Amino acid sequence: MNLINFENKTVLITGGARGIGRAIAGMFAEQGADVMIGDFRIEDAQIAAGEISLSTGRRIEAMRADVTDFEQVKKLVGETIRRFDKIDVLVNSAGWDRLMPFVKTTPDLWERIISVNFRGVLHTCHTTLPHMCERKQGSIINISSDTARVGSFGEAIYAASKAAIIAFSKTLAREHARDHIRVNAVCPGLVETPLIEEMRADDDFTAKILGSIVNYIPFKRLGRPEEIAPVVLFLASDAASYITGQILSVNGGLNMVG
Numbered sequence: 603m604n605l606i607n608f609e610n611k612t613v614l615i616t617g618g619a620r621g622i623g624r625a626i627a628g629m630f631a632e633q634g635a636d637v638m639i640g641d642f643r644i645e646d647a648q649i650a651a652g653e654i655s656l657s658t659g660r661r662i663e664a665m666r667a668d669v670t671d672f673e674q675v676k677k678l679v680g681e682t683i684r685r686f687d688k689i690d691v692l693v694n695s696a697g698w699d700r701l702m703p704f705v706k707t708t709p710d711l712w713e714r715i716i717s718v719n720f721r722g723v724l725h726t727c728h729t730t731l732p733h734m735c736e737r738k739q740g741s742i743i744n745i746s747s748d749t750a751r752v753g754s755f756g757e758a759i760y761a762a763s764k765a766a767i768i769a770f771s772k773t774l775a776r777e778h779a780r781d782h783i784r785v786n787a788v789c790p791g792l793v794e795t796p797l798i799e800e801m802r803a804d805d806d807f808t809a810k811i812l813g814s815i816v817n818y819i820p821f822k823r824l825g826r827p828e829e830i831a832p833v834v835l836f837l838a839s840d841a842a843s844y845i846t847g848q849i850l851s852v853n854g855g856l857n858m859v860g
């Protein structure tokens with residue numbers, strides 16, 4: 603019996619155009635799922651959808667949506683249900699960060715980081731949950747971050763926004779267990795993605811911090827998006843039918859939280 607099988611399942615994923623989200627979308631399709639990618643980088647999202655569809659034969663679509671905009675998210679969710687009839691799994695992978703000591707940050711930066719990382723998750727969950735409740739089934743996986751569990755130099759607001767996701771996920775898990783909806787969060791450590799590349803290029807401060815972290819990772823290397831994806835699939839699958847409200851780190855041993 604293959605418990606990690608997503609045939610006849612529909613997955614909605616935000617941030618699926620590149621990085622970790624792209625790997626998750628691809629792996630779901632490899633396991634038989636149809637996938638809707640919601641991302642504000644629509645060209646990259648369409649390219650990803652085309653490539654995944656070609657290699658897996660699954661139905662993969664892409665739609666432009668900025669997760670910070672509630673109306674756009676409402677449209678994304680409505681359109682996904684209209685086109686695919688249902689949403690079985692919601693994965694929130696859209697996220698954004700810039701490294702800076704807290705005292706140098708500005709309210710504009712706080713707003714952007716909180717909006718993308720936390721408010722975006724509120725938007726997708728608020729619009730998808732009524733549909734999942736009606737069907738009395740569903741699984742939500744929120745991509746948080748290990749920064750939320752242990753703090754991270756230069757990422758005060760980002761870490762706080764990702765910690766908010768953890769508290770939010772646990773609360774939704776409690777509220778919706780009766781609806782047979784499971785809610786879990788995955789905390790990547792440091793993963794080689796376009797986001798990290800862009801951050802490295804930002805300034806010497808960021809490049810130095812990111813460069814030094816690898817020394818503290820027992821595996822002595824960054825993670826790969828393909829190493830985050832299987833954990834998301836596991837949590838979304840029937841193999842995790844008794845798992846809800848849990849937070850799982852995937853970090854090469856960087857942090858070992860009790």
Ligand SMILES: NC(=O)c1ccc[n+]([C@@H]2O[C@H](COP(=O)([O-])OP(=O)(O)OC[C@H]3O[C@@H](n4cnc5c(N)ncnc54)[C@H](O)[C@@H]3O)[C@@H](O)[C@H]2O)c1
Pocket residue numbers: 616617618619620621622623640641642643667668669670694695696697698699718722745746747748789790791792793794795796797798
């Ligand atoms: N890379 C890491 O080391 C790392 C570590 C911990 C957590 N994470 C989290 O993993 C997730 C994926 O990160 P990544 O490293 O793959 O980043 P990435 O930038 O490579 O990919 C993020 C995707 O989200 C999309 N996105 C960003 N803002 C959006 C918005 N407002 N609306 C819609 N789409 C938006 C981007 O277009 C992109 O396709 C994020 O939530 C990030 O915070 C990453």
